[in-house]
Amino acid sequence: MFVPNYVPEPEQIPGNVTKEPYALRLTYIRHVLSRYLGSVGIVVGLGMLLPRDLPLVPCTIAMLICLFLVSGIRSILRGTEMEPKLTAYSLPIVLFALGAATRSWTANGFPAWSILAGIACFGLYAAFCGRDFSFVGGFTLALIVSSVIIAFVMVEEGMPSASSSQALIWNAVGLFYLVYDFAALLSRRKSTETWAAVVDLYRDVFNFLGYFPRVLIHWNRHRILNDLSIDNPFRN
Numbered sequence: 001m002f003v004p005n006y007v008p009e010p011e012q013i014p015g016n017v018t019k020e021p022y023a024l025r026l027t028y029i030r031h032v033l034s035r036y037l038g039s040v041g042i043v044v045g046l047g048m049l050l051p052r053d054l055p056l057v058p059c060t061i062a063m064l065i066c067l068f069l070v071s072g073i074r075s076i077l078r079g080t081e082m083e084p085k086l087t088a089y090s091l092p093i094v095l096f097a098l099g100a101a102t103r104s105w106t107a108n109g110f111p112a113w114s115i116l117a118g119i120a121c122f123g124l125y126a127a128f129c130g131r132d133f134s135f136v137g138g139f140t141l142a143l144i145v146s147s148v149i150i151a152f153v154m155v156e157e158g159m160p161s162a163s164s165s166q167a168l169i170w171n172a173v174g175l176f177y178l179v180y181d182f183a184a185l186l187s188r189r190k191s192t193e194t195w196a197a198v199v200d201l202y203r204d205v206f207n208f209l210g211y212f213p214r215v216l217i218h219w220n221r222h223r224i225l226n227d228l229s230i231d232n233p234f235r236n
Helices: 022-049 056-077 082-089 091-107 112-128 135-157 161-185 194-203 205-222
Strands: none
Touching: 022 091, 022 112, 022 161, 022 194, 056 082, 056 091, 056 194, 056 205, 082 091, 082 194, 091 112, 091 194, 112 135, 112 161, 135 161, 161 194, 194 205
């Protein structure tokens, strides 16, 4: 008897990273993560150098439009040799848009720095864990260490509890997104597509908008919710 998964299977391409030997897969993870951390450093640098009076809403909209257009490259050219190259070439534009948005967020009191704590801790874990790499383990350790760091900073700076809670929540959200998306994109990229994977880690925020409809369609197709006692508006 076939028992379907509760969530749709991840997208896969032929020859993706998950099909490679473990050593090569681990090398790919570290290469992508090191490049991603370097790109985050560029975003932070731009956020420090750009003017403080950048408008919040226009910068945020411009960033979302940029990520949406870069996502369109993948949708239109999916499976072609040109897609990873164009995706990699779009990285400078993505970083500038993110830098401007980050500058405007920080100037308006958003604790963008707290997200960096979890990302940095996960990068350190990947660098020093040896061959015993685990996305779940890395997420858990990075979340614990980064939360302690954020709490210490908040206490030292005398921040109110509301700001501390917001910083901790955004750290957890940002770290979960990075780890979950990174694990998923291994089945969508080949071992030679490191820079394209870096862009994926930024633009895949739009994947979450399309993921929930996929889950509902999957549930409806396999009648997973039919045994629930509540009314399900997605049933046939």
